[in-house]
Amino acid sequence: MDRQRTFGIVAHVDAGKTTLTERILHDSGAQGHVGSVDDGTAATDWMRQERCRGISITAAATRVEWGGATLQVVDTPGHVDFVAEVERCLCVLDGVVVVVDGVRGVESQTEAIWQQVSAAGLGRLVFVNKLDRQGADFGAVVAQLGSIFGCRAVPLVVPLGDECLGFAGLGDALTGAVQWFGEPPGRELGERLQRQVQAARDRLVEAIADGDEEVLAAVVAGATVPLHRLREGLRAAVVAGRLVPVLAGAALWNRGVDWLLDAVVALLPGPRELPRELARAGLWSADRAGDPDAPFCGLVFKVQHVDRAWNFVRVVRGRFVPGQRCGRSRSAAADFTVPELWSMQADRHRNVELALPGEIVVVPGEFGLRTGETLFAAGAPIALPQPHFPDPVLAATFEPAVAADGPRLFAALRELAVDDPTLRVERDRGQVTPHGMGELHLDIVADLVRERLPVAFTRSRVRVDRRETVLAAAAGEAEVRASIGAGELAARCRVAVAPLGDVQARPAVVVLVPESPAAAVAAQELEAAVAAGHAWPMVGVRVALEALEAELARGADGLVQQAAKKALDLAVAAAGRAELEPLVAFEIWCPEDSSAPVLADLGARGAAVTGVAAGQLGARVLGRAPLQRLLGYVTRLRSITRGRGRVVLRPLGLCRAE
Numbered sequence: 001m002d003r004q005r006t007f008g009i010v011a012h013v014d015a016g017k018t019t020l021t022e023r024i025l026h027d028s029g030a031q032g033h034v035g036s037v038d039d040g041t042a043a044t045d046w047m048r049q050e051r052c053r054g055i056s057i058t059a060a061a062t063r064v065e066w067g068g069a070t071l072q073v074v075d076t077p078g079h080v081d082f083v084a085e086v087e088r089c090l091c092v093l094d095g096v097v098v099v100v101d102g103v104r105g106v107e108s109q110t111e112a113i114w115q116q117v118s119a120a121g122l123g124r125l126v127f128v129n130k131l132d133r134q135g136a137d138f139g140a141v142v143a144q145l146g147s148i149f150g151c152r153a154v155p156l157v158v159p160l161g162d163e164c165l166g167f168a169g170l171g172d173a174l175t176g177a178v179q180w181f182g183e184p185p186g187r188e189l190g191e192r193l194q195r196q197v198q199a200a201r202d203r204l205v206e207a208i209a210d211g212d213e214e215v216l217a218a219v220v221a222g223a224t225v226p227l228h229r230l231r232e233g234l235r236a237a238v239v240a241g242r243l244v245p246v247l248a249g250a251a252l253w254n255r256g257v258d259w260l261l262d263a264v265v266a267l268l269p270g271p272r273e274l275p276r277e278l279a280r281a282g283l284w285s286a287d288r289a290g291d292p293d294a295p296f297c298g299l300v301f302k303v304q305h306v307d308r309a310w311n312f313v314r315v316v317r318g319r320f321v322p323g324q325r326c327g328r329s330r331s332a333a334a335d336f337t338v339p340e341l342w343s344m345q346a347d348r349h350r351n352v353e354l355a356l357p358g359e360i361v362v363v364p365g366e367f368g369l370r371t372g373e374t375l376f377a378a379g380a381p382i383a384l385p386q387p388h389f390p391d392p393v394l395a396a397t398f399e400p401a402v403a404a405d406g407p408r409l410f411a412a413l414r415e416l417a418v419d420d421p422t423l424r425v426e427r428d429r430g431q432v433t434p435h436g437m438g439e440l441h442l443d444i445v446a447d448l449v450r451e452r453l454p455v456a457f458t459r460s461r462v463r464v465d466r467r468e469t470v471l472a473a474a475a476g477e478a479e480v481r482a483s484i485g486a487g488e489l490a491a492r493c494r495v496a497v498a499p500l501g502d503v504q505a506r507p508a509v510v511v512l513v514p515e516s517p518a519a520a521v522a523a524q525e526l527e528a529a530v531a532a533g534h535a536w537p538m539v540g541v542r543v544a545l546e547a548l549e550a551e552l553a554r555g556a557d558g559l560v561q562q563a564a565k566k567a568l569d570l571a572v573a574a575a576g577r578a579e580l581e582p583l584v585a586f587e588i589w590c591p592e593d594s595s596a597p598v599l600a601d602l603g604a605r606g607a608a609v610t611g612v613a614a615g616q617l618g619a620r621v622l623g624r625a626p627l628q629r630l631l632g633y634v635t636r637l638r639s640i641t642r643g644r645g646r647v648v649l650r651p652l653g654l655c656r657a658e
Contacts, residue, residue: 002270004358006072006314008059008089010117011099012109013079013648016129020099020251020260021062021075027257028064028071030345034254058304059085060346061312061360067265072360080109080650081438084389084422085302088371090116091387092283092301092314092360095123095268097260102128102136102248104617106144108587108650114149120282123238123268125245127260131159132167132250135617142246154207156234156245157259158200160193170248170256171197173204174230181255208233211242231266239269271358283316283384290357294318295380296326300373301387304419306347311363313355313375316384320355328367329374329383336367371421389421390651391537392435393582393627394462396442398449399431401456406432412453416445435465438649439631464628467580467654468533469540473498476570477547480563491559493522494547495567497575503540504653507531511545518550521557522564529565534577539654543568580654581626588621588637590645595619597640605629618644624652 009017025031059076074093076086090096096117100110117124128141138159145153155173162168162185169180176197185193205225209216212233218225237243247263249256271290274282288294296318304310313320324338342349342362355361363369372386400409410432413425417434423445424435436442439462446459475496482489500508507530511523522545530538550560586607590598592614598621602609607625614620630649637645 002272003069004072004270005069005095005264005268006074006093006271006358006360007095007097007264007268008074008076008086008093009097009099010076010086010113012101012104012107012113013077015099015101015104015107015110016251017075017099020097020127020129020257021060021073023251023254023257024064024071024073024261025062025345027254027261028066030062030064058082059089059302061344062346063343063360066261069265071261071264079440080112080648081436081441081444083112083437084420086113086116087389088301088387088421090120090122091385092299093120093122094271094274095125095264097264098124098126099251100126100128100141100145102131102138102141103133104589104615105137105141106148108585108622108648111148112650118149121241123241125238125247125260125263125267126153127247127249127251127256129249129251131248132253132255135615136167138248145244145246151244152207152242153244153246154204155200155248156204156263157247157249157256158197159248160196163189167250167255169193170259171200172259173197173200174234175227176201179256179259181253204234205230207243208237211237211240235267238267239273283314286316286382286384289317291317292319292356295377296320296324297374297376297380297382297384299384300328300369300371300375303369303371305415308364309366309369309418310342311365311367311369312344312360313363314360315355315357317357318377320359320361321353322351325378326375327378327381328369328376329381330368330370333368335378338363339365370418387421390437391465391467392422392424392437393465393651394438394442395433395435395465396446396462397431397433397460398446398457399460401458405455405457408453409449409455409457412449412455413445416448420445439634462631464581464631466536466657467503467539468536468577469503469538469580470497470499470572471576471578474571474574474576475546476567476572476574478563478566478570480559480566482559489550489556489559491518491550491556491563492548493545493560493563493567495526495564495571496544496546497568497571498542498544500540500542503580505540507538507541507543509543509545513545513548516548518557518560519545519548521560522548522550525561525564526568529568534569534572536579539580543571579657581628581657583624583652583655584627584630584649585624585652586622586630586647586649588645588647589615589617589619590621590637590641591618594641594645595621598637598645601636601640605633626655626658 009021011017022034026034059074062073064071074089076089128138142153142155158171159167160169160171171178209219215225215233247260294317298313298315300311300313302312322338322340325335327335341352341355343352344362374384376382400406410427413434417423417425422437426433434445477494479492509527511519513519526543530543606629607623609623611622637647
């Protein structure tokens with residue numbers, strides 16, 4: 001485990017994550033050729049939809065060897081519609097490499113991913129990519145990282161320019177080593193570039209000294225700090241999250257990838273080195289985590305149906321072997337026997353006979369496993385922390401051409417929902433309605449269904465999923481009576497509702513009456529009623545069962561359910577109901593000559609523009625708007641900009657519907 005690095009490559013869409021992963025596979029010897037995203041030959045973008053669209057849709061795991069260490073690399077999607085892929089991978093990673101476009105700098109999805117990584121408490125490296133392109137500015141990106149994220153970003157590998165200010169080489173600020181891509185520069189330029197590398201080293205040493213008393217004492221005394229001691233101090237600062245090393249390169253031309261891999265091995269933590277507060281909250285909080293002699297347990301962090309179900313598991317403790325009998329944390333599910341274990345290389349695999357703590361493997365087969373489920377050795381139950389996913393915000397109706405195909409269409413979508421925790425599927429009167437994270441998400445879902453199922457269906461226009469909440473605190477009382485045989489039964493409930501103060505918060509149902517079978521029935525009914533809501537599911541509300549009088553006998557559970565539901569309806573009516581709709585932040589890039597019509601169109605949509613700036617790639621427009629007003633905006637933007645505009649939407653939560 002000490003020589004194991006499990007890290008993810010995360011970034012804004014089109015920053016170069018997959019290209020970087022391809023170079024890692026090639027440089028490490030895991031792959032003999034270099035795949036291309038543009039040519040549709042990238043190993044980690046193996047789905048047809050990924051190769052056709054040139055984007056990553058699903059996370060892909062690979063394993064390579066570098067510098068005497070085993071690297072488990074996870075390439076994640078950058079598009080916001082596939083946020084679940086990032087969320088569920090972060091829960092099993094020990095560190096990340098954040099890729100930033102050297103021309104565009106920090107973009108909207110970079111910010112969202114950075115927040116996710118910060119919440120997970122993971123150590124990070126930043127790789128500033130595409131420095132070979134005109135307009136790339138390494139120094140500006142480093143400054144952006146510090147100002148936007150409030151972190152201490154320090155250059156570790158810096159770009160070196162030739163006489164024409166082209167990208168000619170790289171300098172290692174820690175060791176002073178230099179890589180030249182062509183002929184070394186002349187003496188005068190070489191000396192100037194060496195001073196540039198020395199200045200970066202001084203800045204790095206100063207940053208390390210601020211958190212390391214031994215290094216600080218040596219610097220104050222004017223003594224030379226040994227290289228191994230600087231590496232130790234830098235590693236400790238990265239693991240603790242005090243420093244974020246920034247490396248330079250151009251993945252397309254394989255510039256700086258080798259030094260990035262060296263930094264991953266030297267600076268990112270193994271499972272045993274995670275900060276104590278992170279270890280207590282995550283996978284490694286389990287008793288005897290990391291002990292190969294402990295009873296086995298592992299987390300199912302991803303399920304994907306290809307030829308069959310691929311169940312991705314990260315082992316937390318014990319030995320995981322084929323033929324092992326496993327229990328799972330879903331109490332109603334039966335134990336099962338593991339048929340075989342795979343080590344993955346994107347969509348290719350090889351069989352393994354043993355997986356030890358920290359390793360990522362796949363259990364092939366349909367066992368009804370779900371994302372977030374814990375596997376454990378039979379007779380040694382345990383439940384590991386589960387990832388949480390945002391609720392879907394858009395919906396579209398899929399209607400089969402032949403009514404008899406409805407069940408097959410529903411079954412295909414339900415299988416996709418097993419793979420994707422942010423996809424929710426409902427069925428009503430022959431129509432099937434998937435709910436997803438965005439228009440692209442639902443497009444991909446429809447494409448996958450058509451690929452897997454020879455059933456003709458039509459898809460409606462997408463519509464926005466709303467939510468509802470209460471405006472004030474209120475209570476409602478209800479009594480329901482029924483004559484059964486010669487007697488009469490009654491159930492009385494008092495239910496109170498109150499805003500939680502945060503409309504983004506999930507509803508909370510609390511029971512303030514003594515525990516009893518009737519109270520359990522009432523609580524279950526209240527939870528179901530809150531999930532359904534009046535017209536939309538409820539959020540940001542506290543529901544309390546304050547009083548209950550009922551005798552649960554002779555079928556009286558139906559009376560309890562009716563009384564609880566009626567009391568809740570009365571309480572919500574008294575409190576006042578408000579509808580909420582999704583709010584999104586937008587980031588638009590467009591040519592300078594198109595900025596005026598773009599701004600005019602946004603104004604007509606009632607969008608709030610918060611910033612307009614000119615950059616190397618044209619105008620950059622930032623703002624926010626209700627999602628409803630931006631449905632179909634991609635097509636409109638292409639029309640305004642003659643196909644040269646680009647927009648990225650990022651969820652901001654909920655706002656009052658107008």
